[in-house]
Amino acid sequence: MLGGAGLLLAASPAQAADTSYKTECIPPAVSGLPPVEGTTVAQLTAPAEAKVGDTVEVVWKTVEAASKNPDMLDLGKDTVKPTGTIKVGGAATGTLQMEGPRQNPPIPKNSAMVLPDMKGTLKLEKAGEITLTPDAYNINVSKPISTDTKCSPKETVKTGATIKVTDGGGATTGGGTTSGSTAAGGTTSGSTTGSTTAGGTTSGSTAGGTTSGSTTSGSTTSGSTTAGGTTSGSGGGQTDFPGKEVAVHFACTSPGPAGISSKVTINAKKSGGSYALTVKTAKGVMDSPAALPAGALKPSMDVSIAGADKGSVKVTGPANAEPLELGKPVDLSDMTGTYKPGASGKSTLSPGTLTIDVTLGASKINIPCKVKGSVTPSLELDTTAQQGGTSGSTTSGSTGTAGSSAGGTDSGGGLAATGAEGTGTLRALGLVAGTAILLGGAVFTFTPWRRLRGTR
Structure with a gap:
């Protein structure tokens, strides 16, 4: 009953193990920096055992990120937010979306990235052994501007955690994990028969056809449809x-x-x-x-x-x-x-x-x-x-x-x-290039706008 109500359960002692894999990280396009190859060390924590119908929490701790903070800019406190994907296999197939809070200590330039733990929730719908494998992840830095560094595996990644799911008498819907509940700091997660969700929206197969819709806390709203998070349809009185x-x-x-x-x-x-x-x-x-x-x-x-x-x-x-x-x-x-x-x-x-x-x-x-x-x-x-x-x-x-x-x-x-037009504007306003500001790992040159108040 508790599992059916979508309550978060920790059915048996949780397991945690380190998984290392070669990773390529792509810096923001505006930075001009080349891709970086390194090693990600991730630790997945999940219950060792649970029952069909349970909703369990999975935690991704990044022991070591594949790339450092470049030697350009100190990152301030609480400016870094990670998101990631876990591959779900075994008795269920699909992906589990993970999300961490924007929470970090100050990170000096040319030092290791310190990422907060990511969390996600998984509803178990079929008995058997479910494997969890860390996959790609993204590092968002909010200041001075919002930038994303995208990291993906460059080799086959070993399983990070396994959940043994026993038949607890709950109803099943044909295997796979389903989305629906969100833990604090986590995201709506998983998919039915292999469909993937991201950013808190859900797309899944239902009997008699496929419904893809905008969701709130995991429930699908029929009538308006979404594809990749965009909204289509103007009928049915929707405004x-x-x-x-x-x-x-x-x-x-x-x-x-x-x-x-x-x-x-x-x-x-x-x-x-x-x-x-x-x-x-x-x-x-x-x-x-x-x-x-x-x-x-x-x-x-x-x-x-x-x-x-x-x-x-x-x-x-x-x-x-x-x-x-x-x-x-x-x-x-x-x-x-x-x-x-x-x-x-x-x-x-x-x-x-x-x-x-x-x-x-x-x-x-x-x-x-x-x-x-x-x-x-x-x-x-x-x-x-x-x-x-x-x-x-x-x-x-x-x-x-x-x-x-x-x-x-x-x-x-x-x-x-x-060209000449921009130069004319600068001369007319009496501007000279000068102030340099580091933005998210790239250098952007600004005109010293404080001179805008001066005479022409």
């Missing part, structure tokens, strides 16, 4: 369409930062035939290169539309409400706009060019930051064409700009050129 958080790298034009990395989420709320969009970026996307007064910095973005519809939608956010201190993290305000579909069918919405406008008195500077490389769509909508909609049109705030590339990325992919 709110939450998007998936996606990682985006932006290359900016001088005198702004060379690049910005951030997680971006596009949410939509349907009103009639149109959608009110809200675009959110991660906290602390960059450090302020100068002391700026309230109302000086304002963000906007061109949301790229692809699929059945084509174009882009301009969304804008209010300026900073509080003064910004030199070297302190900057949070961009939420950006809003209206999307009026110009075509019927499934359309995807992806982050596009991010623009930062800085105004100091009569001096104004515009810094466009184009998407560098590919980006995953944050949202999918099943749209119905509206008169005067986005497709093929160029407007600001409600409909799109022709020429956006399919898939939601700006063409070019490289760093924006800084």
